Amino acid sequence: MSEFSELVLSVRDYECDLQGVVNNAVYQNYLEHARHEYLKSHHIDFAALAKSGINLVVIRAELDYKGSLTSGDSFIVRTRFVRKSRLKFLFIQEIYRQGEEKILLSAAITGTAVNDRGKPFIPKELDHLLK
Amino acid sequence: MSEFSELVLSVRDYECDLQGVVNNAVYQNYLEHARHEYLKSHHIDFAALAKSGINLVVIRAELDYKGSLTSGDSFIVRTRFVRKSRLKFLFIQEIYRQGEEKILLSAAITGTAVNDRGKPFIPKELDHLLK
Amino acid sequence: MSEFSELVLSVRDYECDLQGVVNNAVYQNYLEHARHEYLKSHHIDFAALAKSGINLVVIRAELDYKGSLTSGDSFIVRTRFVRKSRLKFLFIQEIYRQGEEKILLSAAITGTAVNDRGKPFIPKELDHLLK
Amino acid sequence: MSEFSELVLSVRDYECDLQGVVNNAVYQNYLEHARHEYLKSHHIDFAALAKSGINLVVIRAELDYKGSLTSGDSFIVRTRFVRKSRLKFLFIQEIYRQGEEKILLSAAITGTAVNDRGKPFIPKELDHLLK
Numbered sequence: 197m198s199e200f201s202e203l204v205l206s207v208r209d210y211e212c213d214l215q216g217v218v219n220n221a222v223y224q225n226y227l228e229h230a231r232h233e234y235l236k237s238h239h240i241d242f243a244a245l246a247k248s249g250i251n252l253v254v255i256r257a258e259l260d261y262k263g264s265l266t267s268g269d270s271f272i273v274r275t276r277f278v279r280k281s282r283l284k285f286l287f288i289q290e291i292y293r294q295g296e297e298k299i300l301l302s303a304a305i306t307g308t309a310v311n312d313r314g315k316p317f318i319p320k321e322l323d324h325l326l327k
Numbered sequence: 328m329s330e331f332s333e334l335v336l337s338v339r340d341y342e343c344d345l346q347g348v349v350n351n352a353v354y355q356n357y358l359e360h361a362r363h364e365y366l367k368s369h370h371i372d373f374a375a376l377a378k379s380g381i382n383l384v385v386i387r388a389e390l391d392y393k394g395s396l397t398s399g400d401s402f403i404v405r406t407r408f409v410r411k412s413r414l415k416f417l418f419i420q421e422i423y424r425q426g427e428e429k430i431l432l433s434a435a436i437t438g439t440a441v442n443d444r445g446k447p448f449i450p451k452e453l454d455h456l457l458k
Numbered sequence: 459m460s461e462f463s464e465l466v467l468s469v470r471d472y473e474c475d476l477q478g479v480v481n482n483a484v485y486q487n488y489l490e491h492a493r494h495e496y497l498k499s500h501h502i503d504f505a506a507l508a509k510s511g512i513n514l515v516v517i518r519a520e521l522d523y524k525g526s527l528t529s530g531d532s533f534i535v536r537t538r539f540v541r542k543s544r545l546k547f548l549f550i551q552e553i554y555r556q557g558e559e560k561i562l563l564s565a566a567i568t569g570t571a572v573n574d575r576g577k578p579f580i581p582k583e584l585d586h587l588l589k
Numbered sequence: 590m591s592e593f594s595e596l597v598l599s600v601r602d603y604e605c606d607l608q609g610v611v612n613n614a615v616y617q618n619y620l621e622h623a624r625h626e627y628l629k630s631h632h633i634d635f636a637a638l639a640k641s642g643i644n645l646v647v648i649r650a651e652l653d654y655k656g657s658l659t660s661g662d663s664f665i666v667r668t669r670f671v672r673k674s675r676l677k678f679l680f681i682q683e684i685y686r687q688g689e690e691k692i693l694l695s696a697a698i699t700g701t702a703v704n705d706r707g708k709p710f711i712p713k714e715l716d717h718l719l720k
């Protein structure tokens with residue numbers, strides 16, 4: 197139900213921009229990596245799926261930026277995976293600085309899978325996970 | 328009113344990921360670059376503002392992915408800048424493949440400015456532009 | 459003989475790091491993009507080759523950093539393509555700030571091509587170009 | 590003498606390009622991150638130095654690419670730090686896939702520090718470390 201996974205990462209200095217904080221786009225990198233790690237922990241391999249002609253794709257991303265990460269920070273990406281509709285799934289993700297409770301970023305990432313003819317579907321491995 | 332600016336860019340191969348298309352996070356790079364170019368064309372310099380202690384920050388990003396850019400594509404980022412509320416502005420942005428009318432990505436990026444004591448405000452250059 | 463191509467690019471603010479200048483790794487992005495544009499202008503398509511099982515690969519990169527690009531800069535990537543040995547080619551590349559003569563970065567990038575069985579070779583399109 | 594530090598990292602899928610392997614430029618990201626972690630473990634903070642007007646800069650990078658990392662790989666960045674000359678230091682770095690002995694990338698990164706008037710020097714913290 198309220199199951200979630202947590203990935204601990206550290207800011208790398210090259211991810212900070214001229215404002216001295218992690219660049220906005222980099223959070224999408226963090227979130228994607230956390231989603232793929234989540235899937236991998238459930239034996240679903242994004243890269244292997246892509247090679248086999250099944251592409252997991254993001255349809256919509258909503259990101260609320262509430263605070264900034266900066267050089268030296270360690271942080272947690274919390275990921276939950278739920279069904280959104282027959283053909284869509286949703287990753288609900290949050291980023292916290294390690295040891296703090298304040299949410300720095302909250303995101304809702306809607307996705308689907310597309311087969312090699314471009315048709316959206318939910319592969320049975322994902323379907324199983326969404327139950 | 329419905330004024331907008333257009334920036335023409337080309338996909339760089341390193342921006343494509345193992346699915347062979349531009350990675351989701353890279354669109355945020357494109358959008359940021361188009362916003363900064365838009366501001367620069369109105370004599371507002373993101374980097375100079377940051378140096379002077381005024382940081383333009385993204386509060387919320389909504390991105391709808393409707394199609395993919397890939398190696399060899401040229402594309403247009405269309406940017407409009409409107410007031411959202413007293414302390415917030417909004418960039419409405421769309422990405423098209425050059426020569427096509429289909430929107431590949433539409434985005435709404437909400438931002439504000441923060442002074443050197445962390446207080447949100449709208450600098451007068453932006454205020455002028457939003458009128 | 460001393461033929462070269464020039465690509466004009468502009469720094470994007472997200473390419474700058476917390477030192478306020480373009481991050482070291484980003485120059486490799488610029489150089490790669492310039493190499494691929496050079497090849498494309500000679501009807502050699504990096505992505506199409508990769509799809510067909512022929513991978514152009516970098517074996518060695520030497521980069522001398524002599525100055526920095528920063529926000530607002532436009533710059534030129536100058537690219538020359540020469541044979542290094544039977545199975546190796548060399549891109550000699552330089553980066554200048556537009557309108558200046560001082561070299562900001564000079565690079566020598568050694569590469570080869572690898573077929574789908576991992577064997578190095580020079581595809582005939584490249585061989586032709588190297589003559 | 591032959592002291593070195595090791596940093597264990599994992600490939601993130603967005604770091605792979607359309608050839609399906611980690612993009613060449615990304616290795617410079619890995620190496621930079623490993624250098625900064627090395628320095629941090631010796632109480633030298635790249636970002637704090639930059640803020641105080643002392644910039645550690647790369648003068649020359651030599652990278653020999655001998656193999657590729659790809660999706661799913663964990664790898665080790667091994668870093669050694671030695672004096673090169675009065676005003677230059679050298680990071681000798683190697684990347685291995687975890688559990689393998691084959692070097693995938695070997696690099697020699699020459700750097701110096703620059704004070705707020707642009708003059709190269711070796712800060713005493715680094716000088717101490719180089720003895």
